[in-house]
Amino acid sequence: MKILTRSRRGLAALAAATIAVTGLSQVNAFAATKITLTEEDYFNTPGQLSGLASYTKQFEAAHPGVTVKRQYVPFANLDTKLLTQATGHDLPNLLAVDNPFVSTMISTGQVVPMSGMKGFSTKGYYPAVINEGLSNGKYYSLPVAGANSIALIYNIAMLKAAHVNPPKTWAQLVSAAKALTTPKRYGIALTCEAAEDTTWQWEPFFWSNGGKGTFANVASAPGVQALSLWKQLVTDGSASKACLNWSQTPAASSQFIAGKAAMMVNGPWNFPTLNLNHMYYGKQFGIVPVPVRVPGQHVVVPLGGEDWMISNSAGSAAQQLAFEYIKGMQTPAQELKLAKAFGYLPGKIAVAKTYLKQVGPEWKVYIDQTLYARPRTLGLGVKYPKISQAVWTAIQAALSGSQSVQAALKTAQSQINTILKS
Amino acid sequence: MTHLQRSKTLRWLCTLATAAALVIVLFPVYAVIVGSFESTQTLFSGTYYWLPHGATLDNYRTVIQAQSGHVLTSLIVGVGTAVLALIVAAPAAYALAKYRLRVTVILVSSLLVCQIVPSIVLATSLFIVFHWTHLVNSYPGLIIADGTYAIPFAILVLRAFFFSLPNEVMQAARVDGASEWQTFHRIVVPLARSAVITVAVFAFLSGWGDFIFALTILSGSGIEPITLGIYTYLGNYSTDWGAVMASGVFAMVPAGVMLVAAQRYIASGLTAGSVVG
């Protein structure tokens, strides 16, 4: 071990020497004179973009000389990018991390706790929301715009024309999707790309049907039944096989907006986009909870949302400034504003109550279920992303036809058992 | 059928075969160009239109706004790779061709092996090595990495060329009192102009088109070449096909320029670099 370490130092020295020989100096990408805070996220709906931009503008106005530079990374790439940057000790100052990935980011040691910072408080937040960033008694994160979850969004006119009611059970979902499918459109747009949003979309089906939060019984009846449902939607032709390339937003959601899918499982962050495309709740689209296998089952949805984290890549002054940026978002007025723009539920209980009074009926389903949503990393922490990969791989395998539903889940189960044991 | 007629028929069959091959070769390029002028609705309609259908410049507007910085980055990286390749490769190739050094055989053999090493193998470790040497997220880092495509090849091509120079040329210069370095850069390099251009073209294209090192070594904002820019767009899959196609057109421009300007060098370089190897 010692020899290995020493020879590694030798390698580093060799590296430095060769650099010197080739005469290439180290030039960094940035050479800022004023203070620039770098920020990274995967937000891409018009509502999210304008909400974030207007807050940033306000923040910059209140802090002369400070610029916040935003970097967009597509959802499927952000986790990789953040880990790469953490390894290179090169994280942006501010990171908006998808909540199941917060534990992993803490484990890199490249993010700083907010607990000790001036003005930090955990008061008033939903426990599930604030505890996402809790590690060894320290808090590492605060919500970006609150929390969210998913439900079934349907096209009212299409359902009416096909004489079907919004489905409440899986059997109804299958028959409705079939009835809604025409040569020009599919009954439902699924999300099955090789990324977390696929697992997230499937979780309500699995969990509401008795699946465990740790996925320890994914190859048993709850998992097999839930995946068979998706498989059937595809084999019936009610869902496009192209979903293997589709992200939840914007790929699947644009299918719905373009009228190429009559239903989708998706979240409230789509409201601003839907409205921009002249689709309004109650007129063009309606919302019901994700259907359950047998009537009476309780709908369990995963808790969604992003959390701000601060990296240690800059000095403490910049870290404090980054915290100011985050803190400014946690006032009731800002929370309300951002939650509306993003299409999220505010992260504080009292603010959420005010919010319910202000927003329209399209929020009813989401609010009811978000309060009881299940945090994905609960009891799993850094293990969740690996488990999720095993799950979405199984979903892809089954839907693409490379494995049967049972075989795919069996493979996932053995991987998950190994991860859970480690 | 007379012999003449038969050979005439044969010739026309050859033309026909070539035409068929060219359709297959060129169609994807055609499709990108047409696609870059289509509206999002058209591309999203689920029907493919063989001819432009309601042409628009919107995609180019989007792309010029979003990608011109990336194009500039790719240009810098391409030119940087070409310069680095020439600086490192030309003197080395000269030494390997014209000086009797004990290291020649080992070095030429290791260059051949270097050409074989897969980029992903280098990328994984370079990412960490660059992290030690603070080259992550920097132009020099990316250019050094992209040099791995071009430099072994450049040395071998230039060496093959320098071999063909008669020794008398250098001897005459030395008799005139020129130093070794003067002989090299005043006499030898100008004579090797065509080989130098070949090498520069190849190095430029490899830097311009690189994706794997850009993906692995650039971890932050700031530097983002066109290939990575397109990759980001692909994350937005369904909504942005038009913009992706327009970016694709931008990414193919150097190929087009090279095709017109440096065809001769490309063909000769490809053969020289590979066969003489």
Next chain:
Amino acid sequence: MHLTAWRRRQIAGWLFLTPAIAYILFAFALPIVYNVMLSFEETSPATIGDFTAPFAGLANYRFILNDPTSTAAIVHTFEFTAGSLFGQFVIGFALALLFTVRFPGRTLGRSLVIIPWLIPLFVTGVIFKFLFQLEGGAVNQLLVDVGLARHPIDWLDNPHLALWTLLIANIWLGVPFFTLLLYSALQDVPVEVKEAALMDGAGPWQRLRLVIVPIILPVIEVTFLLGFVFTVKVFDLVIALTGGGPANATQLITTWSYNLSFQQFSFGQGAALNNVLLLLAVICAPLYLLLSRDSLRRSSGAAR
């Protein structure tokens, strides 16, 4: 006097070589050595790049051998490489032969046929993704319009087809390389030899097999070897076209090693898989050295 001139030239030669040697040590030797070391370490997001990762013994290699996706990736790599080389050679040789005939459009054809080779690999992948889309892709539109298929074919979404789609794209982009090399080799076949074969009354097929192929065999060998090395390395194309999916059906050694290293952050496992790939490439090295020395001797022998 004589000795000093010799010494002076030795020093000059070494100085000329210094940048190249430094470069090779830094950009090739160092990463390869480090990669080997990495493959014996138990890495995690917290320890990667620092000097604290624990020694893992052969655990990473054991993982690779037992991981179904890794072994599948190795198999896919072989299938993909064999298929590509076969397709590229057959089409490339046919085109090379075609271009030796004088006919109208020959020059134009020869210069345009190299286009696929000039497009960045990643962009080619994107283009083929567009062409092979399930709905609205040109290929499916053509097949359905012409009546060859009743429904659009799931080229990219079907695990049994996706590797074929990848193969088609790779053949498309690799043919110019074979065409150019084989064409220039065919140019070197002396006209007298061809004429002599014609006088003997050899048919076209026999002439090709018995006269032409033996002459250009060294070039064919080197081309195959380079084609092998080139195909084993393919990465950009796959990431753009299929991303290794669906359900890992097109995962090659390169892409799966990227996934292990940069997406799961198991750099040790990624490095172990990398070394499998390196081993494949290194096996080729002596063969390549031998063949290129052969052709080197031949070409320099012919020149003098």
